[in-house]
Amino acid sequence: MTDTGGKxxxxxxxxxxxxxxxxxxxxxxxxxxxxxxxxxxxxxxTGPPGVGKSxxxxxxxxxxxxxxxxxxxxxxxPTSILSGGALLGDRIRMQTNxxxxxxxxxxxxxxxxxxxxTGKTTEVLEVLKSAGFEMxxxxxxxxxxxxxxxxxxxDAVVAVTSPAHGDEIQMMKAxxxxxxxxxxxxxxxxxxxxNVMRDLIRCAEGLxxxxxxxxxxxxxxxxxxxxxxxxxxxxSFLAQxxxxxxxxxxxx
Amino acid sequence: xxxxxxxxxVAKPGLDGHDRGAKxxxxxxxxxxxxxxxxxxxxxxxxxxxxxxxEDVNCLLxxxxxxxxxxxxxxxxxxxxxxxxxxxxxxxxxVIPEEDDEFLMKSGIKRVFHTGATTDEIVAYIRxxxxx
Amino acid sequence: MDRYKEWDQKTxxxxxxxxxxxxxxxxxxxxxxKRLYTPQxxxxxxxxxxxxxxxxxxxxxxxQPTMYRGRYWTMRQYAGFGTARxxxxxxRFLISQGQKxxxxxxxxxxxxxxxxDDPLAEGEVGKVGVAVDSLQDMEVxxxxxxxASISTSMTINASAFVIFGMYLALARKRGISFEKLxxxxxxxxxxxxxARGTYIFPPRASMRLITDIFSYCSEQVPNWNTISxxxxxxxxxxxxxxxxxxxxxxxxxxxxxxxxxxxxxxxxIAPRLSFFxxxxxxxxxxxxxxxxxxxxxxxxxxxxxxxxxxRSWALRFHTQTAGSTLIAQQKDNNIIRVTLQALAAVLGGxxxxxxxxxxxxxxxxxxxxxxxxxxxxxxIADESGVCDTVDPLGGSYYVESxxxxxxxxxxxxxxxxxxxxxxxxxxxxxxxxxxxQDSAYDFQRSIESGDRxxxxxxxxxxxxxxxxxxxxxxxxxxxxxxxNLTELKNGRDNVKAAEALEKVRQAALxxxxxxxxxxxxxxxxxxxxxxxHSLRKEWGEYQERVVL
Numbered sequence: 014m015t016d017t018g019g020k021x022x023x024x025x026x027x028x029x030x031x032x033x034x035x036x037x038x039x040x041x042x043x044x045x046x047x048x049x050x051x052x053x054x055x056x057x058x059t060g061p062p063g064v065g066k067s068x069x070x071x072x073x074x075x076x077x078x079x080x081x082x083x084x085x086x087x088x089x090x091p092t093s094i095l096s097g098g099a100l101l102g103d104r105i106r107m108q109t110n111x112x113x114x115x116x117x118x119x120x121x122x123x124x125x126x127x128x129x130x131t132g133k134t135t136e137v138l139e140v141l142k143s144a145g146f147e148m149x150x151x152x153x154x155x156x157x158x159x160x161x162x163x164x165x166x167x168d169a170v171v172a173v174t175s176p177a178h179g180d181e182i183q184m185m186k187a188x189x190x191x192x193x194x195x196x197x198x199x200x201x202x203x204x205x206x207x208n209v210m211r212d213l214i215r216c217a218e219g220l221x222x223x224x225x226x227x228x229x230x231x232x233x234x235x236x237x238x239x240x241x242x243x244x245x246x247x248x249s250f251l252a253q254x255x256x257x258x259x260x261x262x263x264x265x
Numbered sequence: 266x267x268x269x270x271x272x273x274x275v276a277k278p279g280l281d282g283h284d285r286g287a288k289x290x291x292x293x294x295x296x297x298x299x300x301x302x303x304x305x306x307x308x309x310x311x312x313x314x315x316x317x318x319x320e321d322v323n324c325l326l327x328x329x330x331x332x333x334x335x336x337x338x339x340x341x342x343x344x345x346x347x348x349x350x351x352x353x354x355x356x357x358x359x360v361i362p363e364e365d366d367e368f369l370m371k372s373g374i375k376r377v378f379h380t381g382a383t384t385d386e387i388v389a390y391i392r393x394x395x396x397x
Numbered sequence: 398m399d400r401y402k403e404w405d406q407k408t409x410x411x412x413x414x415x416x417x418x419x420x421x422x423x424x425x426x427x428x429x430x431k432r433l434y435t436p437q438x439x440x441x442x443x444x445x446x447x448x449x450x451x452x453x454x455x456x457x458x459x460x461q462p463t464m465y466r467g468r469y470w471t472m473r474q475y476a477g478f479g480t481a482r483x484x485x486x487x488x489r490f491l492i493s494q495g496q497k498x499x500x501x502x503x504x505x506x507x508x509x510x511x512x513x514d515d516p517l518a519e520g521e522v523g524k525v526g527v528a529v530d531s532l533q534d535m536e537v538x539x540x541x542x543x544x545a546s547i548s549t550s551m552t553i554n555a556s557a558f559v560i561f562g563m564y565l566a567l568a569r570k571r572g573i574s575f576e577k578l579x580x581x582x583x584x585x586x587x588x589x590x591x592a593r594g595t596y597i598f599p600p601r602a603s604m605r606l607i608t609d610i611f612s613y614c615s616e617q618v619p620n621w622n623t624i625s626x627x628x629x630x631x632x633x634x635x636x637x638x639x640x641x642x643x644x645x646x647x648x649x650x651x652x653x654x655x656x657x658x659x660x661x662x663x664x665x666i667a668p669r670l671s672f673f674x675x676x677x678x679x680x681x682x683x684x685x686x687x688x689x690x691x692x693x694x695x696x697x698x699x700x701x702x703x704x705x706x707x708r709s710w711a712l713r714f715h716t717q718t719a720g721s722t723l724i725a726q727q728k729d730n731n732i733i734r735v736t737l738q739a740l741a742a743v744l745g746g747x748x749x750x751x752x753x754x755x756x757x758x759x760x761x762x763x764x765x766x767x768x769x770x771x772x773x774x775x776x777i778a779d780e781s782g783v784c785d786t787v788d789p790l791g792g793s794y795y796v797e798s799x800x801x802x803x804x805x806x807x808x809x810x811x812x813x814x815x816x817x818x819x820x821x822x823x824x825x826x827x828x829x830x831x832x833x834q835d836s837a838y839d840f841q842r843s844i845e846s847g848d849r850x851x852x853x854x855x856x857x858x859x860x861x862x863x864x865x866x867x868x869x870x871x872x873x874x875x876x877x878x879x880x881n882l883t884e885l886k887n888g889r890d891n892v893k894a895a896e897a898l899e900k901v902r903q904a905a906l907x908x909x910x911x912x913x914x915x916x917x918x919x920x921x922x923x924x925x926x927x928x929x930h931s932l933r934k935e936w937g938e939y940q941e942r943v944v945l
Binding site for chain 2: 505506508509517518519520521524525589592593594595633634635721724725726758759760761834837838841844845854863864865867870872941943945
């Protein structure tokens with residue numbers, strides 16, 4: 014049994030998700046089998062590959078657990094156009110304590126859907142909500158225009174960048190920061206980090222809305238620095254109404 | 266799209282860091298059209314089993330080069346049965362003497378691939394065992 | 398028209414009728430190998446500038462003026478399994494067979510800073526090396542072996558500061574001055590992140606431990622090789638020869654930079670840096686690789702780091718034959734593979750050598766197999782005549798051309814890594830790992846497609862029975878180690894041990910060199926696991942950057 018208030022086991026939940034992914038059952042049927050939704054939030058974490066999202070996520074999961082919330086993660090990776098296969102490789106850093114029924118992690122391949130989210134992501138999120146998870150995290154790769162899709166499902170969006178090889182410039186071009194509620198500069202001990210930081214702060218100022226000023230968090234995820242600050246920022250954004258503040262014209 | 270996708274977990278239980286074989290294989294399985302969850306090194310049996318459950322895989326490949334296979338592989342298969350996933354096709358590889366095959370197969374490892382096995386062989390075997 | 402072109406054209410006509418075995422000939426690094434090499438291929442080479450004389454800059458021809466005419470390389474077989482007692486017996490056997498240096502293999506829990514009774518150590522105790530939990534095991538491991546007269550190499554990295562601390566503690570207990578100690582600790586954390594996987598702490602803490610050891614040894618243990626910067630495992634992970642040279646030297650540059658940043662002078666630490674390379678199958682490519690690495694390092698040290706001591710310029714290295722080339726099928730053929738690889742290492746000017754045993758694709762080697770591997774080196778040394786002159790392949794058009802080519806391509810990698818902000822960054826970005834994995838994948842495909850022939854595997858195979866005479870590590874080791882640990886913890890002065898452990902923790906949090914506190918803790922019988930566990934709490938653990 015999960016301790017998430019849901020009524021099904023981890024095994025059953027995993028199978029339900031497969032069934033939804035393969036269109037074997039409808040999402041409403043899956044949800045009713047999964048249980049009854051608790052109060053939940055969806056957090057999108059986005060940023061280019063290699064920026065350190067998974068390390069960040071691993072620490073964030075631990076932090077959410079430490080503040081007594083259950084966490085489900087969907088990590089989305091691209092399907093190879095050539096073979097139809099996919100490598101869902103970042104799992105290791107998202108493994109916290111095993112035997113902790115309050116964490117559920119599932120990798121999903123895009124299976125032919127261009128962009129960051131699979132066609133089934135929203136449906137799988139619904140199932141996880143019904144299973145009683147409180148914090149639902151969707152991790153996506155890529156900096157494409159379609160990444161903006163995250164915003165449609167998320168109550169809070171975290172954009173992660175780094176000072177390495179012009180990540181930040183690409184993300185600006187793609188409009189990723191425009192959808193961000195919190196910006197993270199990971200690897201902030203790299204050369205050139207100060208310049209990027211200045212740019213990001215300037216960029217964040219332009220995003221302020223209805224009393225929410227978008228914070229830019231300095232992070233060195235590999236050394237566990239900046240994680241608590243991130244978690245607190247997410248929490249205070251959600252406490253102020255989350256996705257309902259300001260920018261959600263895209264939503265719905 | 267809606268045909269049954271083969272989902273494989275490639276896992277490195279134990280403490281050895283020799284992941285060359287596991288990674289080459291993970292890539293070959295992807296190129297063969299499968300969805301591959303690679304766990305990274307130094308996984309406990311509990312972590313491996315938990316990953317298989319949550320990811321709902323149909324196949325698990327265990328790679329180990331430290332010699333601890335007789336201890337760790339059976340622990341993993343036992344955990345899988347305990348958690349209700351006895352049906353997963355579990356295969357072993359790495360530095361494993363042939364004389365250990367019998368013991369491992371009795372413990373629920375369907376087949377052991379030895380040094381020199383090709384990725385093509387392994388792909389073909391998985392396809393034969395899990396028709397899509 | 399020049400004679401070469403004339404010959405080439407004529408030959409090209411001929412092969413239209415009877416073609417060569419392959420359309421293109423390529424070595425492991427993907428370098429095209431020509432049909433024939435002539436003086437034209439060395440036209441850019443300046444003898445004095447690029448080759449020079451053995452024992453002199455740029456050391457292309459070797460680091461000593463007389464090389465093996467003076468004395469042979471150190472024959473050093475990596476060994477260790479089970480308990481300290483069993484390994485001690487194997488060491489005494491090897492010494493009795495004429496081996497001059499020891500090379501200690503530790504089990505994985507020891508390498509990762511776990512005591513034998515840690516739940517994560519289950520099933521791994523004593524498997525790939527000897528289990529060492531405390532000074533007590535060290536005492537048994539070197540029982541009857543004189544630390545002042547043997548050189549001891551220890552394959553230990555993330556936990557090197559503790560194991561080396563125990564070794565020093567043992568010397569102190571026996572009243573041997575640190576100045577008399579000779580040997581090497583591997584202590585190379587960067588290649589653990591890249592290729593070998595036995596890391597513990599995040600990069601910053603790990604680099605600090607390494608510079609602490611550099612600094613401590615330059616004052617206290619002057620004849621100790623403080624690091625063995627290893628390309629061996631990078632190659633085993635599937636890199637090419639060029640990548641092996643490039644990434645090893647890039648690691649070395651990172652260590653020197655970090656030491657300089659910590660305030661140490663280049664010439665105070667560089668003479669104690671040593672290297673460790675792989676000897677793979679492609680004979681001439683390997684010989685050229687060793688020569689290229691030496692020349693590059695000399696230039697880097699002199700030109701980039703402005704080192705003035707010639708000992709800082711000289712790249713001294715240990716070699717091990719490539720474990721990944723051994724195959725389980727027709728295992729005796731591995732003896733011949735190892736012979737060729739060992740010969741390449743000798744012709745490349747190695748300072749010490751480990752030859753793999755024929756059964757290592759199947760399990761740890763038996764005593765009989767180890768003896769054949771050692772005899773292989775002795776036959777090369779005593780019978781083949783290759784040791785009678787220095788750098789016998791120097792001046793070969795082919796070898797010199799390859800040496801130049803490898804240097805050129807490796808230098809391109811070094812530039813690329815510099816432009817990324819250094820090796821630590823390149824590793825964090827996954828760049829290095831990805832380059833290696835791409836090569837590994839290509840290598841595997843080339844075997845499966847039959848492009849690359851492996852006798853017994855994809856050509857000349859035969860049906861055979863499962864080999865029977867394999868070494869089995871007694872599973873009782875784990876219980877034995879656990880029992881000893883319990884007794885140790887009950888028998889030692891626990892107040893003193895706790896104080897010593899706290900001092901290590903304090904040193905770790907502060908600026909002072911950690912080594913004196915570690916040696917004291919070892920003397921108080923604080924265990925490896927206790928020290929590493931306490932520092933894990935302070936520093937956290939490194940998380941793998943998975944690159945696929």
